[in-house]
Amino acid sequence: MRILDIEGLTVFYHTDQGxxxxxxxxxxxIGKGEIVGLVGESGCGKSTMGKTIARVLPESTGEIVSGxxxxxxxxxxxxxxxxxxxxxxxxxxTIIPQDPFVSFNPVFTIGTQFSDILKYxxxxxxxxxxxxxxxxxxxxxxxxxxxxxxxxxxxxxxQIPSPEKQMxxxxxxxxxxxxxxxxxxxxxxxxxxxVIADEPTTALDVTIGAQVLELLKDLxxxxxxxxxxxxxxxxxxxxxxxxxxxxxAGQIMESAPTDSFFKNPCHPxxxxxxxxxxxxxxxxxxxxGDIPSLINPPKGCRFHPRCPRRVDECTEQRPELKELFAxxxxxxxxxxx
Amino acid sequence: xxRVDDLILSLDNVKKYFPIKSRFLKRRIGWIKAVDGISxxxFREGVMGLVGESGCGKTTLAKTxxxxxxxxxxxxxxxxxVISKIHPEEARKLRRQIQYVYQDSGASxxxxxxxxxxxxxPLVIHTHLSDSEMDEKVLAILEAVGMSEEHLxxxxxxxxxxxxxxxxxxxxxxLNPELIIFDEPTAGLDVSVQAKILELLENLKEAFRLTYxxxxxxxxxxxxxxxxxxxxxxxxxxxxxxxxxxxxxxxxPYTRILIDSIPEPGRDRGNQRLLLxxxxxxxxxxxxxxxxxxxxxxxKERCEKEExxxxxxxxxxxxxxxxxxxxxxxxxxxxxxxx
Numbered sequence: 001m002r003i004l005d006i007e008g009l010t011v012f013y014h015t016d017q018g019x020x021x022x023x024x025x026x027x028x029x030i031g032k033g034e035i036v037g038l039v040g041e042s043g044c045g046k047s048t049m050g051k052t053i054a055r056v057l058p059e060s061t062g063e064i065v066s067g068x069x070x071x072x073x074x075x076x077x078x079x080x081x082x083x084x085x086x087x088x089x090x091x092x093x094t095i096i097p098q099d100p101f102v103s104f105n106p107v108f109t110i111g112t113q114f115s116d117i118l119k120y121x122x123x124x125x126x127x128x129x130x131x132x133x134x135x136x137x138x139x140x141x142x143x144x145x146x147x148x149x150x151x152x153x154x155x156x157x158x159q160i161p162s163p164e165k166q167m168x169x170x171x172x173x174x175x176x177x178x179x180x181x182x183x184x185x186x187x188x189x190x191x192x193x194x195v196i197a198d199e200p201t202t203a204l205d206v207t208i209g210a211q212v213l214e215l216l217k218d219l220x221x222x223x224x225x226x227x228x229x230x231x232x233x234x235x236x237x238x239x240x241x242x243x244x245x246x247x248x249a250g251q252i253m254e255s256a257p258t259d260s261f262f263k264n265p266c267h268p269x270x271x272x273x274x275x276x277x278x279x280x281x282x283x284x285x286x287x288x289g290d291i292p293s294l295i296n297p298p299k300g301c302r303f304h305p306r307c308p309r310r311v312d313e314c315t316e317q318r319p320e321l322k323e324l325f326a327x328x329x330x331x332x333x334x335x336x337x
Numbered sequence: 338x339x340r341v342d343d344l345i346l347s348l349d350n351v352k353k354y355f356p357i358k359s360r361f362l363k364r365r366i367g368w369i370k371a372v373d374g375i376s377x378x379x380f381r382e383g384v385m386g387l388v389g390e391s392g393c394g395k396t397t398l399a400k401t402x403x404x405x406x407x408x409x410x411x412x413x414x415x416x417x418x419v420i421s422k423i424h425p426e427e428a429r430k431l432r433r434q435i436q437y438v439y440q441d442s443g444a445s446x447x448x449x450x451x452x453x454x455x456x457x458x459p460l461v462i463h464t465h466l467s468d469s470e471m472d473e474k475v476l477a478i479l480e481a482v483g484m485s486e487e488h489l490x491x492x493x494x495x496x497x498x499x500x501x502x503x504x505x506x507x508x509x510x511x512l513n514p515e516l517i518i519f520d521e522p523t524a525g526l527d528v529s530v531q532a533k534i535l536e537l538l539e540n541l542k543e544a545f546r547l548t549y550x551x552x553x554x555x556x557x558x559x560x561x562x563x564x565x566x567x568x569x570x571x572x573x574x575x576x577x578x579x580x581x582x583x584x585x586x587x588x589x590p591y592t593r594i595l596i597d598s599i600p601e602p603g604r605d606r607g608n609q610r611l612l613l614x615x616x617x618x619x620x621x622x623x624x625x626x627x628x629x630x631x632x633x634x635x636x637k638e639r640c641e642k643e644e645x646x647x648x649x650x651x652x653x654x655x656x657x658x659x660x661x662x663x664x665x666x667x668x669x670x671x672x673x674x675x676x
Contacts, residue, residue, distance in 0.1 A: 041527040042498070175616055176391070202525075205390040205554050207613040210598035214612060232527050235557075235600030262602045276532035277602070278557040284532040290497075 003193055003226055004030040004053070009067030011045075011052055018295045022048045024250045024302070025318070026067070030194065035220065035227040037241035037258075039234060039273075043291055045250040046230045050196045053228070054093050055084050072193065090120065094187040096197040096216075100179035104171035110182055111167030114151045117189055150189075158185040158215060177208035184216055188223060195220065198230045213240050234277060238262060243327075246270050249292055249302040251318075256328035266324055266335040269303050301332070309334040344417075345548050346379040346402065346516060351411035351421070353394075353401050357621060369620045371397040373572035374411070379516070379565075382542070384549045386563030386580065388556060388595065390617055394572040395552045399518045402550070403437050404428035415516070433463050436514040440521040442505030446493040452479075452504060453489040459511050474511060481544065482507045483537060499530035503537065510545065518550045523558055535562060556599045560584050565653075568592045571617060571628045574647065578654030588656040591629050627659065635660045 011023040022045045030036050038046045051057050053069060055076060069076040076088065097103040105113060148167075155163030158181040171179060180200060187195055197216065201209035217240050220227050231237050237244050238258060245255040246269065254267040265271050272287040289306040292298055298305050304314040311333055313319075319331045353372040356365045371394045379385045387395045400406045402413055404420060413421040420431055439445045446455055456475045460466055466474065476486060482503040493501065502522070509517060522538065523531040535558070541547060553559055559566055560580060567577040568591065576589040587593045594613045615632050624630060627640040639659050647655040 041529060177616055206556065206598045206600070207390060207595060208616065210600065210612050213600075233600060234528065234602055238602040239600050273528060274602070276529045278532075278535070278561045284535055284561065286532045286536060287529045 001032045002029045003032050003072055004028075004228075005070040006049075006053075007068050007070075009049075009052065009069065010065040011048055011057070012063045012065055013048075013058075013061045014063060015061065015295070020294045021297055022250050022294060023052070024297075026247075026250075026252055027321075028245065028252065028255075030226045030228060032193075032226055033221065033224045034243060035217070035229055035241050037229045037231060037237035037244040038247060039231060039237050039244055040247035041232060041291060043249075043294070044247045046232075046247055047198055048250075049247075050095070050198050050228060050230055053194075054089055054095055054196055055081075056089070056095075090117070091190050092192055093194045093196065094190060094192040096180075096183055096187045096195060096200045098199040099203050100176070100183045101171065101203075103183065104179065106171055109168050109170055110174070111148075111151055114154070114167065114182070114186055114189070115147050117186055118147060118150055154185040154189050155182065157188075157219065158182065160185075176204055177212060180204060180212050181215065184212070184219065188219055188225065191223065192225060194226045194228065196228045196230070199232070200229075201236060202231075202233075209236070210239075216240065234273060246273070249297055250294060251302050252331060253303065254328075254330045254332075256325070260325055260328045264325065264328070264336075266328070266330045266337065267332050268307050268309050268334075268336070271336060272306075309336075343381045344378055345381045345383075345415065346550075347414040348376050348378075348402070349412045349414065351375045351398070351401060351408045351413060353397055353406055354409050367621055370572050370623060371620060372401060372408075375569075375572075375574055376411075377565075377567055377574065377577060379548060379550060381515075381548055382546055383565065384542070384551060384563045386559035386566040387550065387552045387569060388554060388559055388566060389569035390554060392617065392620065393569045394620075395569055396520060398569075399437065399520060399550065399552055402518065403435055404431065433512045434514055435516045435518070436509040436512070438505055438509060438517060438519045438522065440524055443493060443496075443498065443501040446501065446504060446508075448493055451490050451492060455493075455504070456508055456511060459508060463512055478507045478510050481510065481541065497530075498526055499534060502526070502534055506537070506541070510541065513545070514547070516548045516550065518552070520552050521555075522551060522553070523555065524553075531558075538562065556584075556595060557601060568595065571620060571623060573628060573657065574655075575629065575658070576654075576656045577647070578651075582651065582654045586651075586654075588650055588654070588661040589629075589658045590633050590635055590660075629658075 006026060006028040009023055009026045013020040013022055026049065038049060040046050052064060064077060076084070079088070151167055152163045155166065160166050160178060160181060174182065200216065201212055204212060213236065229237065229241055241258050243255065243257050244261045246253045246267065248269050254270050265274055275285040276287060278284060287306055292302060292305065300316050301314045301319055304310050307314065313333050319333045321329050321331055322335065323329050324335060324337065351372055352374055354368040354370050357367040357369060358364065359366045375398060387398065389395050397406065401408050408421045412419050415431070415435065420428065453475065456478065457471055460471050460474060479485065479488065484500065484503055496504065523534055526534065542549065551559065551563060563580045565578065566580045566583045567574050568583070568589065569575070570591050576583060576587065576592045583592060584596060587596055598612060613632055618624060618631060626642050627645055630636050630640045633640065637660060643659065645657045645659050647657045650656050650661060
């Protein structure tokens with residue numbers, strides 16, 4: 001069952017130099033309990049996608065030109081800001097940010113910030129049942145027993161040692177790995193249906209990163225939460241994702257179940273990415289050229305200026321979607337088979 | 338393979354401690370042992386890799402080599418001359434030959450200066466070249482790192498992350514250094530850009546006959562580029578040897594776990610791997626005995642009492658562990674199955 005279905009999504013950023021075509025007719029979906037990796041280089045539109053789904057695109061510059069995002073049968077783009085705030089953002093859809101340090105408020109303790117999330121959830125839940133304020137709200141102080149119990153329970157889940165003490169600490173007193181774990185706990189606390197994880201392990205050491213990934217995988221499977229996992233690291237994607245989608249310059253290039261993705265990479269760009277990974281066997285290979293500017297991007301397939309298998313068609317029109325293996329789709333005229 | 342007169346840098350039991358002061362009265366109440374007795378040799382045109390988690394002392398060590406920190410004990414020998422504890426004036430002159438590439442090149446370039454001015458600055462400070470000679474040199478270097486003349490009048494913010502790394506490198510190469518220390522040369526770069534930077538590093542090494550020390554926590558990077566690798570844990574080297582041996586036959590449990598946690602497509606997934614439990618203890622109170630004991634799956638009584646030191650286990654391969662013989666493949670397999 002799909003919980004998120006994006007169709008023909010096009011997003012522009014307006015700048016002084018012109019419109020940046022950040023997403024171009026993107027089709028994408030996530031099933032229930034599925035972890036989908038969105039992989040690509042910086043500037044390819046991964047984070048824009050995450051932001052558009054959570055409806056946190058910068059208002060002044062970002063514009064959703066066309067398309068629809070259907071989330072649990074409802075078009076998110078048609079909902080008002082108020083509705084989004086009340087039911088979706090921070091509730092049904094939560095975000096795990098890249099750098100846990102800048103996303104915490106440095107002047108409040110972990111416990112206070114955690115309880116804010118839980119309180120918020122409670123108040124909103126109440127509004128739905130009649131719009132009255134929760135009479136218990138006043139009691140919902142971080143020291144209140146019920147709240148404390150919930151926080152400790154969540155912190156325990158993410159393996160924070162002695163949570164009853166840690167919840168009174170400030171963000172700077174925790175190590176990077178612990179901070180990211182608290183972030184995960186906070187993102188999962190409202191029991192969302194979809195978590196958007198934007199490069200959650202980039203700021204961490206490999207050993208700690210591996211721990212955090214394992215934890216995220218376990219918890220989301222346990223809660224049956226779907227995850228949109230944004231990363232530029234194919235190795236990390238391999239470890240955690242059920243399905244991997246590759247983006248390049250705002251377009252989807254290839255999407256496949258993880259095993260099929262690494263066994264039969266079909267798109268020339270995917271091949272290029274995999275070849276540029278450091279491998280113990282031999283020399284590294286690079287992709288010729290640089291990422292194009294997204295103001296006036298190349299016509300047709302946006303990868304064509306760098307593509308070794310380019311044919312005339314590529315410069316003119318966008319390749320149609322092809323399903324080469326089960327669930328393995330490619331946008332390319334000349335895929336590797 | 339290497340001869341003694343090829344030795345370019347040698348560290349002899351280098352220690353760097355930072356005092357911890359009490360809030361009141363500022364009395365010293367302890368030491369942070371950031372670098373605690375490190376010795377290794379780097380050979381001319383070799384590449385040495387330093388690996389370890391954040392806070393293990395990699396950067397402090399590099400800064401000590403540069404002369405930015407004075408070691409509390411031990412010696413740093415560069416080309417047969419001791420360079421630790423020399424006068425700051427002398428150290429500054431030496432810095433022409435030993436250069437340090439910062440992790441974030443973008444942040445170390447002055448945003449108000451054009452590329453031309455940035456690249457000329459080291460020449461103006463350290464050499465007595467004429468203007469036209471400087472122009473020539475700047476252009477040659479710019480080309481060597483794969484950029485062109487048209488970039489000369491641009492400002493740092495106009496470049497991408499990969500280009501900034503190139504510029505950072507160019508700036509260092511203008512002085513013809515012999516030893517370059519890289520602090521996380523590819524951190525924060527995309528794989529395709531990372532591949533290009535690595536290619537560039539290889540080419541420059543050939544062209545300018547350079548010696549590299551590479552600090553990184555990216556093991557797959559270390560694996561392809563370094564000849565020798567030293568694994569650090571809490572201020573000490575736990576394993577050192579040729580890269581091939583370290584990766585193919587790691588003896589220290591920490592090294593093994595590090596290698597196991599590299600996210601790499603095609604590896605055993607999830608439950609097949611052994612992950613490191615917990616986080617490194619604080620440098621303020623290092624446990625007696627082996628520093629790795631509280632995270633080690635093979636801990637024995639001896640590890641809690643006696644501190645291990647580096648022992649040669651094969652040619653060009655030293656390990657600091659009491660139990661290295663015991664945890665051969667057999668023990669490792671059973672541990673994985675238990676998990």
